[in-house]
Amino acid sequence: MAKKGNVRRISDKKKNRPKIRFSFWMMIIIFAVTFAGCFVVYMIAANIDDDFFNDQFKTVVEESSSDSLENEESVSDDSLDNTDETEADVQTVIQNPVPSSAAMDVSYLESCCLVTDSTLLGMTDYGFNSVFGNEELNAASIETTKIATSYGTVTVYETLKIKKPTTVYIMLGSDIGVSDVETMVTTYMSFLSKLKTALPDMNIYIMQLPPAYADAEKNTQINEYNTRLLEIANSLGVYCIDTNTELKNNEGNLKEEYYDAETGTYTSEYYDAVCGYILTHTA
Numbered sequence: 001m002a003k004k005g006n007v008r009r010i011s012d013k014k015k016n017r018p019k020i021r022f023s024f025w026m027m028i029i030i031f032a033v034t035f036a037g038c039f040v041v042y043m044i045a046a047n048i049d050d051d052f053f054n055d056q057f058k059t060v061v062e063e064s065s066s067d068s069l070e071n072e073e074s075v076s077d078d079s080l081d082n083t084d085e086t087e088a089d090v091q092t093v094i095q096n097p098v099p100s101s102a103a104m105d106v107s108y109l110e111s112c113c114l115v116t117d118s119t120l121l122g123m124t125d126y127g128f129n130s131v132f133g134n135e136e137l138n139a140a141s142i143e144t145t146k147i148a149t150s151y152g153t154v155t156v157y158e159t160l161k162i163k164k165p166t167t168v169y170i171m172l173g174s175d176i177g178v179s180d181v182e183t184m185v186t187t188y189m190s191f192l193s194k195l196k197t198a199l200p201d202m203n204i205y206i207m208q209l210p211p212a213y214a215d216a217e218k219n220t221q222i223n224e225y226n227t228r229l230l231e232i233a234n235s236l237g238v239y240c241i242d243t244n245t246e247l248k249n250n251e252g253n254l255k256e257e258y259y260d261a262e263t264g265t266y267t268s269e270y271y272d273a274v275c276g277y278i279l280t281h282t283a
Helices: 022-049 054-095 106-111 121-125 156-163 183-199 216-236 268-278
Strands: 113-118 131-132 148-149 152-155 167-171 203-207 240-241
Touching: 106 113, 106 268, 113 121, 113 156, 121 131, 121 268, 131 148, 131 156, 148 156, 152 156, 156 183, 156 240, 183 203, 183 216
Parallel strands: 113 131, 113 167, 167 203, 203 240
Antiparallel strands: 148 152
């Protein structure tokens, strides 16, 4: 006999259970209600307390202002520090008049140029290979007077621009007592400014004018002129050497051994003294 099959009926109860469904719109409604509630509470608190907004934002504003002030003070301090360092560097490099230093070998002069009027034209026999100047050249005419050189008959400025020496010594002032001092100083400074701009890496030494022989009035003028030369050197950032004091006697005149009164010319001792001073006063 065939076995009776057991028939199991699946209950329909599971099919009839309610399903839980996610409602997007319900979430929006809940969010809106919550936001509206918070906003209402916030506005009520603001209306009750007149200083509510000030209390809320005061701290933020104060912190922001404090940070800005601290940044400004920091930048200002850094700027001052940099300025102090720059000024300190300039003072360290340029000290005028140039103080005494270890003596250089006389061969040092061979690499230097000398620009001069009649005051030092004889230096060609005392170490300088390149001496640029003539009897007509002086402080008031330094920008216009032309000199004969291997580059042609040109101004001193044009000569130095072509030659480009590493170091130049300049002594001008033979026209003291003849030319107006202000004209001398103004023209001298203009010449140096152009020279420094054209050849910024060149070492420039202004040489103060030596004292006159037995002429107190002229020496007063020379002393005033030399003071102006020192001011020019400091303002332009170039060197200045005191080739005056070393050559004076106790009365403030040129020492007798440095001048031949009969011929009206400087002696070899004079040129030796100037060379010696240059070699022992280098920066």
